[in-house]
Structures are given as C-alpha cells and as structure tokens.
Amino acid sequence: MRRTSRPGALPPTPTPTKPSKSPLLLPASATIMPANAPPLHPLRDALHQVHLRESVHQLVRRDSTGQSQETKLFQYLDSFALTPTPLGRFECQFHWSFTLSQEAADRLPAPSQMSSGEVSHPVRVLMDGQQLYRMRCISVSPDTKLPIDESTWSRAECAWPSVIYIFVNDTELFVRRKYHHQKDVPLDITPHLRVGENKISLHFIRDAAEQKDKLYAAAVEIAQIAALEPVMALAQTLDADDSLRQIHQRLEQSSSNDNEDDDLHVVSTDLVINLVDPFTARVFKQPVRGQLCLHSECFDHETFIQTRAAVSGPRALPNDWRCPICQRDARPQMLVRDEFMVDVHNELVRTNQLDDARAIRVTLDGSWTVVTEADLPAFKRSSTGLDSPIPKRPKMAPPETKFQPIRTASASPEVIDLD
Numbered sequence: 001m002r003r004t005s006r007p008g009a010l011p012p013t014p015t016p017t018k019p020s021k022s023p024l025l026l027p028a029s030a031t032i033m034p035a036n037a038p039p040l041h042p043l044r045d046a047l048h049q050v051h052l053r054e055s056v057h058q059l060v061r062r063d064s065t066g067q068s069q070e071t072k073l074f075q076y077l078d079s080f081a082l083t084p085t086p087l088g089r090f091e092c093q094f095h096w097s098f099t100l101s102q103e104a105a106d107r108l109p110a111p112s113q114m115s116s117g118e119v120s121h122p123v124r125v126l127m128d129g130q131q132l133y134r135m136r137c138i139s140v141s142p143d144t145k146l147p148i149d150e151s152t153w154s155r156a157e158c159a160w161p162s163v164i165y166i167f168v169n170d171t172e173l174f175v176r177r178k179y180h181h182q183k184d185v186p187l188d189i190t191p192h193l194r195v196g197e198n199k200i201s202l203h204f205i206r207d208a209a210e211q212k213d214k215l216y217a218a219a220v221e222i223a224q225i226a227a228l229e230p231v232m233a234l235a236q237t238l239d240a241d242d243s244l245r246q247i248h249q250r251l252e253q254s255s256s257n258d259n260e261d262d263d264l265h266v267v268s269t270d271l272v273i274n275l276v277d278p279f280t281a282r283v284f285k286q287p288v289r290g291q292l293c294l295h296s297e298c299f300d301h302e303t304f305i306q307t308r309a310a311v312s313g314p315r316a317l318p319n320d321w322r323c324p325i326c327q328r329d330a331r332p333q334m335l336v337r338d339e340f341m342v343d344v345h346n347e348l349v350r351t352n353q354l355d356d357a358r359a360i361r362v363t364l365d366g367s368w369t370v371v372t373e374a375d376l377p378a379f380k381r382s383s384t385g386l387d388s389p390i391p392k393r394p395k396m397a398p399p400e401t402k403f404q405p406i407r408t409a410s411a412s413p414e415v416i417d418l419d
Contacts (some may be wrong), residue, residue, distance in 0.1 A: 008154035033088055055112045055124040056314045061227055062127070073126060074231045075317040076331045081133055084142065084148040087161075094202040098369045099222065105195045107131045109225075111192070126134070128230070130221040133193060135168075135185040135200070137161065140217050149218055151329035155322055155334075158184040161216055163205040167357045170199075185316070189220070191210040204277055209399045223319070226332075233303055234287055235335040239414040243340035244366045246294055247271055251364055271296065271365045272371060275344070278324045279303045287341035290323045298341050305332065344368065379382055 060068040082097045085220075109130050112122035138156040148358045176185040189200075204217060224386070250270055277284040277300040287298030304324070310317040310402045321331040346356040348370070359371040 010263065012046065028240055029100070044373075045356065053122075054316055055122040056115070056315060057310070057312055057317065058123055058125045059310060059312045060125060060127055065278075067383070068127075070228060070312050071128075071310055072303065072306075073128060073227060073317075073330070074224055074308055075223050075225055075310060075319055076231070076280050076308075076321055076333075077150070077221055077319075078131070078333075079222045080150075080219055082218075082220035083220055084153050084217045086144075086146060086148075087137075087202075087204075087218060089211070092206065094204075096200045096220075097197055098200075099197055100195055101195055102195050104131070108133075108190055108193065108357050114222070119283075126225050127229040130225045131222060131375040133190045134188045134190060134223060135166065135218065135220050137164075137184075137216050137218045140215050142213055142215060144217075151235060151334070153217075153219065154331060155327070159216065160184045161204040161210060162207050163217065163245040165201075165203040168198070169194065186221070217281065225317075228302075228305065231332045232301060234332040235301060235337050236291075238336040238338050240338075240340040240343055243296075244362075247273075247362055248364060248366075252297070254325040270361050271360050272359050273297055273341075274359045275341075275357055276359075277303060279307060282344065283357055284341075285345065287338050287345065288335045289325070289338065290328050291334050291336055292328045293323055293326055293330075294328075295325055296338075298338055299324055301335065304330070336347075 004087065057149070059071060059073040060069055061071040069182065081100075084097050085094070087097075107130050109124060109132070110123040111124050114398055116121045128415045136158050137160050138153065139159040140156075160175050160177060166175065166187065169193050173187055173189065173192070175187050178184050200220070251269070273296045275283045275297075280300065280303055284298055284300040284303075286301035288301040288304070289295070306326045308318045308321065321334075322328065323330040344360055345354075348357050353370055356372045357370050358373050360368045362368045362372055
C-alpha cells in the first residue's frame, strides 16, 4: 500500500552517523596546518623546553661587614672571548676554542641550585664584579664592513639560524627562540666552561634564504655584572673646550652643506641644543651622551643607568644600552660627561632659570642664551644629529566642505577608439 505524507507533517529524523576516527597524535592525511599559530601558552605549549627556562636570579652585594644583601645590579657587554666571526655563505661547520684563566674562572658565578619548597626552581646568585659568558648570533647584510666593531655588535639584536646545533666542551646546548620567548635569546655558556681550553662547535643547516643573502655572525661575549657606583664611574669626561670645538665644527659643516645649493645660501651662526632629559622631561642634572653620538643633546646619567637596572626575580637581565636620542652605542664605558653642559646647568641654577629653561642657543664664539618654553621654536633633526630651527607653520583654518552632486554611471558603456 502506498503511503502518502500529510500536509504540514514533519520530515523523518535522519539516522545519526558515527564520527570518523582520527589519529590520536598525528593529524589526518592531507591536513593543512594554519600558517599563523595562535599565541602560545607557556604552561601548555612549551613543556618540552622546560629545561631551558631562565633561572631565578638573586642579585646580592656584600656590605662593609661582609654580609650579603639584595641589591640592583647591571649587566653590559665588556669584551669578547671570541670576537665576532662571519659564518659565510656556504660553510656549515665551525670550531673555535679559547682559554679561560684561573683568575677569570674565579669571577664566574656559582652554578644554579634548586630551591627548596613545594615547587622547586633553579636559583642563580649573581654578585657585583662577576662575569657571564654567552654566545650570540646576529644577522648581517652582505655589504657589512668587516671586522664587525664592538659598538655595531652591541646594538644588533640576537638572531639564531633556522636549524643550529651547538656543542660546548662536547655538551650539546639548545637555544631559546623568538617563537617561545618573544625574541631570540643569547645562549649562556657560563656553567659549561672550565679552566684551560674550552672548545665550541657550531653546525647548522641552511634554508633557501640562508643560502643566498641571509648571513650571520657569531661571537662569545663577556658580560660584566656591576653595581651602580662602578657602572657610573666608567663614564669619561669631555672638556668644555673640546665640546665647544665640536659645536663649532657642526656649525661649519651645516654652513657648507647649505651652501652646496647655488640658489640658496644660508649660513648657520647658532645651534639650539635641547636641555630636557628624555626620561624625566626635566633639565638633566648630570649630562652625558655616547662617544659615537653625533648630536649635542645630553641625557641624565644616573636616570639612564637606573632604567637598565636588574632586580632579583625570574626575569632576564636588561641588556639594552642604546642612546635614547639616536640609538647608538651607550654602554657605561662609552658614555662621556660633557663639561660644557655641566657649566650650563650650574649657571642656570645660579641664575634661577633652571625651571623655565628648555634649550640653549650657542653661537660660533661659544656664548649661549637660554631658550624657554615660550620662545622654543620647532626643530628638525638632520641626519648628522644637528638641530636647526625652522619657522613654525601658521595655523590654517580647515577648508569648507562643499557637497558635490554624485555622478552616476551611464547606462550604456562608452567606447573609446584607440586608432
């Protein structure tokens, strides 16, 4: 008998099918993995790198009685155990060695110790005067001048090759990469060093880009650990006469550059130097800048050093010693104290102009006048670091908005004959 459905009746419920079984660990065949993975969760996605985690640092300093107390310490690049070496275009194996004296070994920190408690973690005690040895790679361009100088190296970010194997005294070490740590991290080899000869082997497999124009250089750095007073004592002194001579040379250079234009001849007779510290927005107390800086502006010495302080805890020690104005090398030993700017600061204090001063205008004969917030012009920083005043643009009222009729497309297409 033929069965007919009544109007408004519900359709029959489909029979549920069993879900297809998928492999437990491996994805199904022909599965395409997403190119951009979601943010990683360190407690879930990096457990295989738990042995690479940073030790909890305990920064201490001995007082006059010999007792250890926690304090702020600073880390900076002091020298090299192995100078920066380009890794070339085709080589894939490198072998180096350096000698560690007993005196240098005595300055190494003790190995990390596991803490006591319900959840143990490695704790490393760092003290004033100790040194760390770390291996680092940077990315270099094919036209990089060799040898790589210390200042250029210190400002470059760490960049590890895609596939790399590192052995220190026959012990394989593993690097921490940007994928799990926001950026490539230098490799601390201090616990694996010994008195006498130390051998380092590096092997890596080049990908397509690393076989063409993506090159690297490697080095073993010696990082100094020091307290505030020794770090600040590393700054050198620039005499007031030498500072004025540099200002005079920059003014002459600016004049010669301007006179290269046959249609416009401008002679710079003064230089405006900003006095405001980039960190505190106030006039500096102890003016310093880097030896390689091309500008005359300074920043406060102690304020800059304190922004690089490390405290006890799980975080890595700060290692960014770049000029806040031009990003050049500003490690503690590369800073210079400008005595001319010290004299300016003292004179502003004596004449009670420190609160209102924002800059000074220096002339060719070395004299200077105060520039306050009211008469401070707009400045434009040139590539040489020289500040030259430029006139302010007059404020203009915004143009009136006029509503235009909207043109509609023609119904029939327009044919253009190119012949």
